[in-house]
Structures are given as C-alpha cells and as structure tokens.
Amino acid sequence: MTQNGNLKRLVRARAAKTGESYTAALQHIRQLPDEPVIRSIRIAVAQTSLFNDPRDISALRASGSEMRRLMEEAHTTGARLIHFPEGATCSPNKRIMSENGPREIGPSDWTRCEWSVLREELEATRKFASELKLWTIFGSVHQLTSPHRPHNSLYVISDRGELVTRYDERLLSNTKVSFMYSPGKNPVTFEVDGLRFGCSMGMELHYPEIFTEYERHDVDCVLFSTTGETPSKPSLAFAAEALGHAASNSYWISFSAHAPQSVTVPSGIAAPDGQWAVRCPTSGEAAIAVTTIRNDPVSPARPWRRNARADLYTPHQIDGDPRSDGRNLF
Template sequence: MKVAALQMVSGPDVAANLSAARRLLEQAAAQGARLAALPEYFCLIGQHDRDKLAIAEDLGSGPMQQMLADAARELGLYVVGGTLPLKADTPDRVRNSTLVFDPQGQRIARYDKIHLFAFDNGRESYDEGRVLEAGSEPTSFEVDGLRVGLSVCYDLRFPELFRRYAPVDLLLVPAAFTHTTGQAHWELLLRARAVENQCYVLAPAQGGTHPNGRRTFGHTELIDPWGQVLAVQAEGEGVVIGEVDLARIAQVREQLPALKHRKL
C-alpha cells in the first residue's frame, strides 16, 4: 500500500494552514497514496502556546475537522489529521488529538497524545502541560488489512506505548520536534521503533522556521522494518511517499523472529 507523510511549516493563520494541508493532500492523492498523514499542529503553530485554546473544536464539528473529512471523501484517501486541538474536560486545556478519516469522510479513529513534552536546557524551555490535557488510551485502526498504531511526537520516547500495538504493520508519528532535540534523537528513535517492532514507521513532521521564530527539525521519513530509511525530506513543505509491503514485514519477522522471542 502506498502511503504519504506530509511535511509543513505551519504558522498562526489557520485558514492558510488548512489550505496548505489540502494542497499537500491533493499532491499525495495524485501520486497514488492510499493513506496520507499530516504533521502535529498542521492547523496552527501560533505566536503563543495558548493560541490553541482559541481555535479548539468540539469533537465532530468545526472547520479543521471539516477540511479533513472533505479531503478524505473528495480525494478517496485515508487522511490522518496529524493533530488539532479538541476541547478538554479540564478548563483552559485542550487535547492534542489525531483524527483519522476514511475515504467516505467518516471519522474512524481518535488518539489523544499521552506523553506531554517538557524541556529546559537553560537557553530554551517548553512545557506542554501548561495548555494540554494528556490522553490515556493507545489507539489503532485497520486499512486494507494493515494494522496501524497511532502516536504523537514526544510519545516516540516511550517504547512501551508502541509495544502495546505489537504486532503492528505501520506506526504513525506526526511530530513537531524542536530542532535541538530532533538533531540529537529524531531519526535514532524512529529507526529504533521500526526495528524493535519489525514494522514500518511513517513520521510526518513540521520542518522549518515558523513565523513565531521557532525552528522545527523536519526530516519527515518513511522507515522499513529493518530500520532502513526509505524516503526523507529534511526541511520545507513537501510530500514523502513510499510503499508499505506486507511481504517485507513477513520476511524480516521470519529471518529474525524477535517478536516471538519476547519474554516480558
């Protein structure tokens, strides 16, 4: 099955971001993708973290969800809406949510980011917990016989989440990694998750310098079950596309049956 990861450099204008996302989804469909995934915060990277609160939608309504549903239906794609803010139970908090729509435009999965990022190296600091309410439930779905597991960005550092999905064929990791942490760990962690779960990893990312001055690492990638990077885009808007091959997964698992050797 052909899959696509869409790299963006989103800004504070939601309408402009939605237009860019739709354009990239159209490019993915034109290249034959069956599933296309947008990055974390495809809809907004604002001047301030709390800008998410102003655009948060109720589940099932709103322009961000409508764009995703319309694109899925009109383009005949499974569309993974990297993340968008959905209203939370806690006041002044939102859920950082991935929504998946099928080619009929129906929502078939929702995953709320479980692990909330915090970082302070003395020069730059960030704490998602100031605005986000954490999710708690791993979520997977099926596409044409492929089992797909969902995660978001900082989740990548917690292998126990991905083990909950095993055996799985494809792991999705929409992200907006900082340039500092991405340079050090992004590809290392993506390849590790692919190797230890003997599956494909598709990671659509934010990649570039945003209007608020923040620089995200990019390097949107597709990785195979042996840990080989099949396709990558370092920075800037674009489409990374490739094949998820069930025969390749079976071959790797037969040659090195590590999943069968698990003891814990």
C-alpha cells in the same frame, strides 16, 4: 490494494509440476489453508509549514489550504493514505497561549483560540478526504468542555470522510501536562486495506514502551507525528529513535514533522530493517514523500522477538551462583 508478490510464482510452479492449467493451479493455491498474504499500501508522509498562533485567522486558513494542497498531490501519486505532523492545523505556542506570557510560561488561555475557524478548516479537510478517497491523518488540538484542557490529538479520517478514531497524546512533556493539555489514556489502531496502523505523537518517540505496545497489537506501521524543532535545534534523537523502533519491532514507522527542521531532519518513512525507505526534501518547505509499505507474514523476526521477550530463555537458565560451581578461574 492487496497484493501477493509470490502468488504468480507459486501458481506457475504448481502448474509446471502438476500439468494443471494456470487457472486450476490458481484455484488450488487460493484454497490452501493459512496461506500467508502479502498486503501493501501506498502512503504519503508530509512536512508542513509551522503555524503556532491559534488567534491568527489568516494563518489557520493558510494551514488548511496547504494541507489540502498536499492531499491533492498525494492523491495524484496514487497514495491511499497521507500522514501529517502534530499540530498540522496549528501547533499553539506555549508562550502565545500563556495567560502570564509571553515572558512567563503559565496556564494556557484557550479562549484565545479561534475555535470556530479551526472547526471550519477541519470540516473542509474532512470533505476533501472524501472527495479524494484518501485516508488522512493529521494533528490538531481537540477542544473539550470547560474547565478541561483540550487534548493534543491525531484525527483519523477515512477515505469516506468519516472520523474513524482519534489518538490523544498520552506521555506529554512537562510544559504540556502542566499548562496546556489533558493527557490521553489509550493506544489507538485502525486498519486500511488489510494493514494495521498505530498512532503516536509529541515526544512519545522517547518511550520504547509505546512502540513495543503497538507491536503486541500486531500493527504493520506506526504513524508518529511531532512538531519537530528549528534547524538550530533539530530532532536528531527522534530520527535515530524512529529507525531504532522500526528495526527492533520489525514494522514501518512514518515520521512526520514540520518543514522548518527538514534542512537537517526531514519527514520520512522508516522500513522494518531500520533504514529510511523515503524522505521529504531538505528544503525547509512543505512537501510530501511517497512509498509503498507492505507486511511480511513469513518473516521470522517478529515471532522470534516475541518468544525472546516471553519465557524462551527460562528453561535454559542455570540456578545458583555461577561463582561457586567449582570452575571459576579466579
């Protein structure tokens, strides 16, 4: 859905000033060059149950069913997009996967994963996204040909049920890169209803360069997916960093994690002012939260920060040592 919250006011103001009819004033306003357009979209952020054993067929089925239930709930609220956590289908536990485990963490044995069942659930989710006309972004392990380790990925499924793109986690933890996954290489963006989204996941919230890079790609919102932690070890730093990145880059951040940590840090959507626009319940249960996000084409914040990060200050800097300018008081 595309909206311009100021359009009616602009049209009425012109009609009152010129004596034109509303229709004539509207036609004139629409013909103005470079008129900023405010676009908005209703999105849902999810927190899901944690399934961490890819050998467990019943758990893989339950994960898929839960995701589709939340998709339907988001659809009933009018959401155009739903965003799920890292490993929403299954977030393989490093000890379960370790060929030396569970006591010793070692290289993951990916033959333990029920790949065929996982693919069936992915296909069911893809088809359901098409039925609901709902953009669906969710975390899953992406299998590569042997001997390559899989990617830890976010799939982007369009409202037509098409796999539009896939984001592979780039800045992996030591355990992930040493024993579990192959790292990705590139940022990923895609557009829905005129708004641009970027993808990030895992522990990448700790790296501001990921988020300044997406600002340079002109995104309106970054979808960040993580597994989260248990209530005894919540991702408090992640939540604070999400707000900080949203404010410092003047865009929205959707923060999606698994439900167990929600009693202290629920999933939510951070606004460009560095405040939570909406958050999931702190119940420890699978749930969604829904809000409308929009761009702000007239805000001076992003252009100013881009100038500040470039050469804005260089002409104003003073050459030489300020301690030798003759005005040092000490």
